[in-house]
Amino acid sequence: MTAADLLAGDFATLPDLLAAHARERPDKVALADERGTLSYAALDRLAARIAASLQREGVRAGEAVAIVAAPSTDYAAVFMGILYAGAAATPISPSATPAAIAGMIADSGARIVFADAVNAAALSGETLPTRVVFGASFDAWLAPEDARPTPVSIAPEDAFNIIYSSGTTGKPKGIVQSHAMRWQHLSRNSAAGFDEAVTMIATPLYSNTTLVSFLPTLGWGGTAVLMGKFDVGGYLALAERHRATHTMLVPVQYQRLMAYPGFDDHDLSSFRFKTSTSAPFHADLKADVLARWPGFLVEYYGMTEGGASCALNCTAHPDKLHTVGQPLPGHEVRLIDDDGNEVAAGEMGEVVGRSPAMMNGYHGRDGATREAEWHDAEGRRFIRHGDVGRFDADGFLILMDRKKDLIISGGFNIYPSDLEAVLAQHPAVADCTVIGVPSADWGETPVGVYVAKGGATDEAETIRQWANERLGRTQRLSALHRADELPRSAIGKVLKRELRERLLGTVA
Known part of the structure; x- marks a missing residue:
């Protein structure tokens, strides 16, 4: 066949x-790297x-x-x-x-x-x-x-x-x-031209x-150009040399590319299809990409677990750059309240979705799989996206906030509880929390706040370095602040939004 x-x-x-x-095409280049x-x-x-x-x-x-x-x-x-x-x-x-x-x-x-x-x-x-x-x-x-x-x-x-x-x-x-x-x-990529694509792969x-x-590129018979590690100058030179046509980049990569002094000196006229996903993609950055980088720009919103995916064709809808687009064909998005009931049209709710592209489940964790699911009145299975949003009058999804306190830094998911568990092990730390704050370089960056144990004299910078030695490279704290106490609700939950507002004036 x-x-x-x-x-x-x-x-x-x-x-x-x-x-x-x-x-059928034995000599066609499937993969390229620096070697x-x-x-x-x-x-x-x-x-x-x-x-x-x-x-x-x-x-x-x-x-x-x-x-x-x-x-x-x-x-x-x-x-x-x-x-x-x-x-x-x-x-x-x-x-x-x-x-x-x-x-x-x-x-x-x-x-x-x-x-x-x-x-x-x-x-x-x-x-x-x-x-x-x-x-x-x-x-x-x-x-x-x-x-x-x-x-x-x-x-x-x-x-x-x-x-x-x-x-x-x-x-x-x-x-x-x-x-x-x-x-x-x-x-679903039948119209994206992957059969003749030269796709820049600049993420892990x-x-x-x-x-x-990457997989559609090979499935349709295109060429995937693999970067071992992303850097702006190297990406632009490689894209120009290979006459790249397609790429998937996270927003912080677009940000760094568009801010690069030599960006406009490179010939990127071969590009036909650029995509982005994984983190908030600000409207002004999308507009800059549209203005200065040839080819269609499409933002995808979805999750690894599946559920539903939305797509925003930024080129076709420059007036909708503040949204993440509309559900793809065959994908269904609902918005629900904290009790699991669907919200009225135009109201904000937690995003749940279903489509033909959904995970089997979490490996060996049936309980966690059930927690990630929501079922409608007909018993159909949806996946909880963990985000809060609303639809505008034209059916474009606007994300308002994340339901959980997930930090997305450079396109990578960082879970504050992971960082808090490490920070809490330091002998000078009595209480702590980690929040995400805006970052010019990463989109967001994790920042810790701790309460010192009585009599502890360790400096915050010493504790931060100690914690970072025990964290993964993408998880490291960019700053650590000492506080007399953490703001908490009546039931003892740390008020991270309030804490974030306090810090925004001092953390870049």
């Missing part, structure tokens, strides 16, 4: 699509060898296989090889602490973990399953050049990947996404933000 036939059907797997592209390129034929052969090697190691269909590494063609090939074996790719954030990474791997049940040299060294003190390190160790582990895996049958409901939503607490949640969910991400491959752009 041809790739076109597969893409025109009701369901296809990514391994079948890659194999079809390898037959070189992989054609579709080469990617198919390498993914098949990886899958055969995994099967040799006893990896079964549906089993998790972990990856802890920076983006590279090796990383991408391993991700595809895991899928070829019918297993569940489990990309782990390298920015979490080594102990947290080990905990996520253990939670997934993975018996094999792939790592690059840097992360293998960082994890050397942790008890981990079999490690395969990119480089000589990886080459020696691989099956022979012509090896192919024993064919596996993949059903739509089978696990495609497990993505972890948090990386520092003892019980992070693994979001299980199915092949059917990923097929929805592929099929463990992030769903990245995968919703």
Whole structure:
């Protein structure tokens, strides 16, 4: 069956699509990084060898296989090889602490973990399953050049990947996404031109933000250009050199690019389709991108767990830049109150959504899965988005605030309770909280406030550095303030909004 036939059907797997592209366009570049390129034929052969090697190691269909590494063609090939074996790719954030990474791997049940040299060294003190390190160790582990895996049958409901939503607490949640969910991400991009795309991948491959752009690029037969680490000058030079057509960036990356003095000196006329998601995208920044960067700009609003997704075609609706757009076809958004009842038209409520693209659930955590769900009067399953919003008169969703106190910094989710748990362990801290405040560089940044134990003389900066040594790189506190007491409600809840208002005059 041809790739076109597969893409025109009701369901296809990514391994079948890659194999079809390898037959039909063997020399087309599938992947590029700073070291070189992989054609579709080469990617198919390498993914098949990886899958055969995994099967040799006893990896079964549906089993998790972990990856802890920076983006590279090796990383991408391993991700595809895991899928070829019918297993569940489990990309782990390298920015979490080594102990947290080990905990996520253990939670997934993975018996094999792939790592690059840097992360293998960082994890050397942790008890981990079999490690395969990119480089000589990886080459020696691989099956022979012509090896192919024993064919596996993949059903739509089978696990495609497990993505972890948090990386520092003892019980992070693994979001299980199915092949059917990923097929929805592929099929909904039929008009986005990914078949001839050269897509800049400038965010980590463990992030769903990245995968919703990276996977359609390969599924439709385009080229994915992988950046190991984002920097503005490097991104612009790489995009110009490869004549990039597509990209997915988080808002803070757009902010840094548009503020770069040499931005307008680069030829970006090849761009046709730019997208953004994961964090608030301010209207004035969208307007600047529209004015100075060629190609369509589309903002997506959704969540890794699925639910519903909204899209704002900023190019077509410049008067709606303060919104996140309208629900995609086949996606349904409702707004509910604290009692779980739908609110009246125009009123504000918690966002819940349903669509064909919804997670199977949280890995091994049925209770947490049930807590994330809401059912309508007909018993249909919706996913709680955790945000509060309202629809305008034209059906565009306006986000008002987050229901929970999630901090989004540079496109990454930071949970204050994780940081508070670390900060509270310091012997000089009697009480503490962490809030998100606006940041020119990151969109938001975590700031701590603590109450000192009687007699403690430790300086706030000393405590902040102590905590940051124990936190993941993306979680570190940008500031720590000492207070006589924390403002609390009558039932003892810290009034974070009040505390944030107090600090906004002094924290940048």
